[in-house]
Amino acid sequence: MPLSHLQQQRRRLVLGLGASAALAPLGLRAAMDSHAELVYTGSSELAPLSALHRHRAHQSLPRLPNRSRRPGLFRGRIVAMPAQLQLAKRGRTAAYCYNLSTPGPLVEVYEGDRVEIDFFNRLPQPSTIHWHGLAIPADQDGAPQDFIPAGGHRRYQFTLPPGSAGTHWYHPHPHMLTAEQVYRGLAGALIVRDRNDPLRHIPEQELFISDLKLGQDGQILPNDREDWMNGREGQFILINGRQLPLITLAGTQRWRIWNACSARYLRLSLDGVPFTQVGTDGGLLGAPRHNLQELLLAPAERAEIIVSAQPGQQRAQLIAEPYDRGAMGRLSGPSQRRLLADIDMLLSPQHPALDIPDVLRPITALQNPTAQHMVAFSDYVDLQAAPPSNPYERPKDMLFLVNGQAYDLQRVDIEGQLGAVEEWTLVNASAMGMDHPFHIHGGHFQVIEREYQGQVTPEPFLAWRDMLNLRAGESARIRMRITEPGLRMFHCHILEHEDLGMMGNLLVR
Numbered sequence: 001m002p003l004s005h006l007q008q009q010r011r012r013l014v015l016g017l018g019a020s021a022a023l024a025p026l027g028l029r030a031a032m033d034s035h036a037e038l039v040y041t042g043s044s045e046l047a048p049l050s051a052l053h054r055h056r057a058h059q060s061l062p063r064l065p066n067r068s069r070r071p072g073l074f075r076g077r078i079v080a081m082p083a084q085l086q087l088a089k090r091g092r093t094a095a096y097c098y099n100l101s102t103p104g105p106l107v108e109v110y111e112g113d114r115v116e117i118d119f120f121n122r123l124p125q126p127s128t129i130h131w132h133g134l135a136i137p138a139d140q141d142g143a144p145q146d147f148i149p150a151g152g153h154r155r156y157q158f159t160l161p162p163g164s165a166g167t168h169w170y171h172p173h174p175h176m177l178t179a180e181q182v183y184r185g186l187a188g189a190l191i192v193r194d195r196n197d198p199l200r201h202i203p204e205q206e207l208f209i210s211d212l213k214l215g216q217d218g219q220i221l222p223n224d225r226e227d228w229m230n231g232r233e234g235q236f237i238l239i240n241g242r243q244l245p246l247i248t249l250a251g252t253q254r255w256r257i258w259n260a261c262s263a264r265y266l267r268l269s270l271d272g273v274p275f276t277q278v279g280t281d282g283g284l285l286g287a288p289r290h291n292l293q294e295l296l297l298a299p300a301e302r303a304e305i306i307v308s309a310q311p312g313q314q315r316a317q318l319i320a321e322p323y324d325r326g327a328m329g330r331l332s333g334p335s336q337r338r339l340l341a342d343i344d345m346l347l348s349p350q351h352p353a354l355d356i357p358d359v360l361r362p363i364t365a366l367q368n369p370t371a372q373h374m375v376a377f378s379d380y381v382d383l384q385a386a387p388p389s390n391p392y393e394r395p396k397d398m399l400f401l402v403n404g405q406a407y408d409l410q411r412v413d414i415e416g417q418l419g420a421v422e423e424w425t426l427v428n429a430s431a432m433g434m435d436h437p438f439h440i441h442g443g444h445f446q447v448i449e450r451e452y453q454g455q456v457t458p459e460p461f462l463a464w465r466d467m468l469n470l471r472a473g474e475s476a477r478i479r480m481r482i483t484e485p486g487l488r489m490f491h492c493h494i495l496e497h498e499d500l501g502m503m504g505n506l507l508v509r
Contacts, residue, residue: 045215047217049243051089052236057246057248058341062099062105063105073114074107075117078120079120079122080097081097081100081120092218095220097186102187103188103210104170106190107189109192110194113160114158119153121148121153126149128147131170132190133466135482138487138508142170144173144174160192161483169188176394178498179232180222187208189258199357202306203251203254213227231327232262233262234264237320237338246344247343249308249343249344249346250351252306253306254278255305255307259297259298259301264335265469267294268297268318269294269295270293270317270343274292275305278305278360280304281302281466282464284361285363286462299437302467309345313345314345317340319338320335322337327434328433363462365446373414373422373424375414377400377427377429377502378400379430380432382399398500400501400502402490409505414506416507418484418485418508424477425475428474428475437468437469438468438492439493441488441489441506442484443484445466445479446463446479447476452474453473486509487505487506
């Protein structure tokens with residue numbers, strides 16, 4: 001049988017990268033795992049799950065105040081700084097925070113708004129704010145090239161274009177410091193609203209999911225060797241900063257869900273309660289996807305779902321179901337099933353079930369691409385290199401690459417044409433056998449088809465995205481149109497892998 005277009009592209013790319021890009025046989029994976037573990041000395045003993053309060057009422061995210069009274073102008077102030085926060089039951093935890101909270105305040109704006117955010121960096125490190133999911137000018141995107149030094153200030157300013165409504169977020173993006181600044185607490189939600197939103201009659205809840213890794217002393221632990229290899233997963237999973245909150249589901253609600261974890265995958269279910277997906281990273285779908293039982297969110301991925309209280313049922317649970325992302329060492333195999341939140345259901349004349357429109361918005365499929373590019377994520381452990389003796393040291397024997405190269409701030413990896421429809425073939429050629437979630441700055445794409453284990457599958461629904469998970473050995477064909485010129489990043493959104501080099505530069509002109 002002749003190879004499909006996607007299979008041909010993938011084969012050409014992997015052959016061009018050489019043997020290191022091919023999916024490793026089990027023997028090589030075991031050798032890399034053993035090499036990585038030989039010097040793994042472990043972190044200090046982790047704090048027990050009882051160290052944080054549980055079962056408190058779900059709380060909405062704090063809002064960033066608009067300091068402007070002019071219609072159509074949002075002017076805010078965000079300060080990144082170290083702080084001693086009351087995260088555990090006892091004592092205070094040294095963290096980084098935006099405006100003295102983690103997660104940071106919700107930025108809530110509308111399509112067409114002029115946005116001006118004064119950012120003050122009071123960290124002991126350079127930082128930026130990346131507006132994840134927004135198609136804005138490149139010099140406002142918070143790229144690592146545009147860092148703000150410790151003690152510095154800059155004003156981010158941009159106008160939100162039509163079609164930008166959606167569930168987005170913001171986080172730091174300094175070169176080689178992103179992972180640390182995020183796991184220490186720097187991340188916040190960003191909602192862009194459409195004044196003609198077809199779902200504006202449905203009450204909303206925000207679920208900003210993050211995780212936290214604390215030692216027995218209640219302090220945030222630095223990354224150890226296993227964190228760098230797999231990506232960091234904290235033992236505490238938090239929703240809007242709280243562990244195991246109690247969510248009240250009154251009638252029908254629209255839930256905006258963020259996976260703001262550094263590396264944790266969230267295969268979400270409501271323990272048998274069906275729900276409807278209405279949005280992805282790029283905003284609303286064209287039509288709702290009804291009667292879903294689960295939804296996988298890779299790190300940095302977002303979704304919007306509609307949930308209704310069930311007749312005769314008073315309680316439900318939000319669950320992170322097991323998922324095997326190909327991690328190595330102690331995290332190998334499927335993750336454990338974790339309870340994320342308890343849900344109280346209330347269905348009454350005051351809180352009825354609400355209808356969902358059959359059509360949410362028009363989405364036109366991108367056709368006739370004029371340029372093609374190929375991107376491969378690859379990783380492996382250099383078995384000839386000496387592992388570091390300090391388990392907290394940034395490893396030099398682990399390689400995380402894009403098209404066979406580690407990230408270079410000055411190198412242009414792909415040149416794109418402004419306004420043109422481009423088709424990219426993405427390949428996860430992981431020798432470690434890991435999933436890698438792809439993210440691109442400054443725009444959204446449509447997934448055309450995927451290829452896994454020799455089977456090519458057309459994407460079952462049309463949507464705009466800025467995130468796409470790739471399993472080890474999987475390929476995908478995507479199309480996009482970048483509408484702003486300048487230098488953009490694309491990378492794996494497991495933040496440790498990004499910091500270790502799995503990132504590239506796209507220059508659009």
